[in-house]
Amino acid sequence: MVHEAVNQADKESRSEAVAAAPVHVRNILEVKNLSAWYGNMMAVNNLTMSIHSRSITAIIGPSGCGKSTFIRCLNRMHEVSDGGRVEGKVLLDGKDLYARDVDPVEIRRRIGMVFQKPSVFPTMSIFDNVASGISLTRLWSRKRDLQDVVERSLKKAALWEEVKDKLNQSGGSLSGGQQQRLCIARAIAIAPEIILMDEPCSALDPISTLKIEELMLEIKKDYTVIIVTHNMQQAARVSDRTGFMLLGELIEYAPTKEVFTVPKDKRTEDYITGRFG
Template structure:
């Protein structure tokens, strides 16, 4: 059974726009006036060498940057035209609308697979009866490519799963609150090739219903899973900025900036 969409959510995600984003840790500026449109229902890959601000930018998109005591920022983040940093915008609403999957799988280890998937419902104030909750768990685990592997052990701890399964469980947990956008910070960096392939398949399968933004250092992965790319670079101790962005095939076959060509072809970074 497929659950009906939650009112106010779109079947193809939401357009995510960053406008003139600058960011600091204390007095150290790490991003300088970054603007980027991430289209609805598409996969956008953020690429670039370590230390250029990709992960910081990703965390700004769902208001995680502000949790760092020394952090500050300027600019706007719009979801379908609404600024998530505007006065009166609740942090919990931003987290419900914009989900996050981290580099290292982080299921609640002692919590069952079933309870991991439904753990966000309480935080968002969503109440479902038993059958609806069962349907939600099956739907989200299916979308994350995990249902067939765990359907007979839903009450076992999530921490007992393999690393790749744990990452897919985290994806299912994020999907359960019906986000419009799903952010992924190097979700395959700690996984074996087989698990990586399954996560990549999941990303492509989800792209038609949720906007996905992924940070990756794997150029082959960016080419396989993304529709568009943004190349970040921080040169000579300057803050990170976008050198260029555009459709993935063009970024890899005919980039307009020679620095992009050098990076995607492996000559630095």
């Protein structure tokens, strides 16, 4: 409780500081009439929203409401799933990700992703895991050239101090929370503009969760973060704007404070007050 209160106060002071500073907020991502299917089953229904740069956008909603599918559409990962199909537009700085001439591989380098379960590459060392996004897209790379990136990414992911003496050990030797931060470091290493997080804390204990949340607040200075979460408190703690999804539709999307204090839609209110979900 104390932790939470401190964190909350910390977060508020920070968001005030951000609000006071003349930050240039722009719409980095514009989603227009996006629908997504698995085979014949519609998971996302005609969704439209804009994502602000250098901020944290949370997507909340009950299980199966399509929120994971939705963010998988934002870096063209949905089409990797069996039967995955997408209609509509997603504009990244005005350019449609789903245009015919766009290479999904290129998109995924600009829009990174962290998954629910820490997906460390089991055969690789900690170092190689962080470097993988770079080394596996070049034909050839020297370890020396990667050293800087690996160190910088691990520092940004607040993991450097814990692993700097065992970079050659297997990534699988880390704890769950460390593995998830390793995945974040790995995503940061390729210098994306946007980082998507699909319930990044749902498999972690409260302490690790706290660390990841602090990390999110830290990296939003440089990156745009979109997080899907089951956890409404988490959305309230870290995000600047919150979207509430239900049955594939975006019910409400507004600054986080408004969504949690004066929701406009009855269904949002019912959900955040715990009447269902």
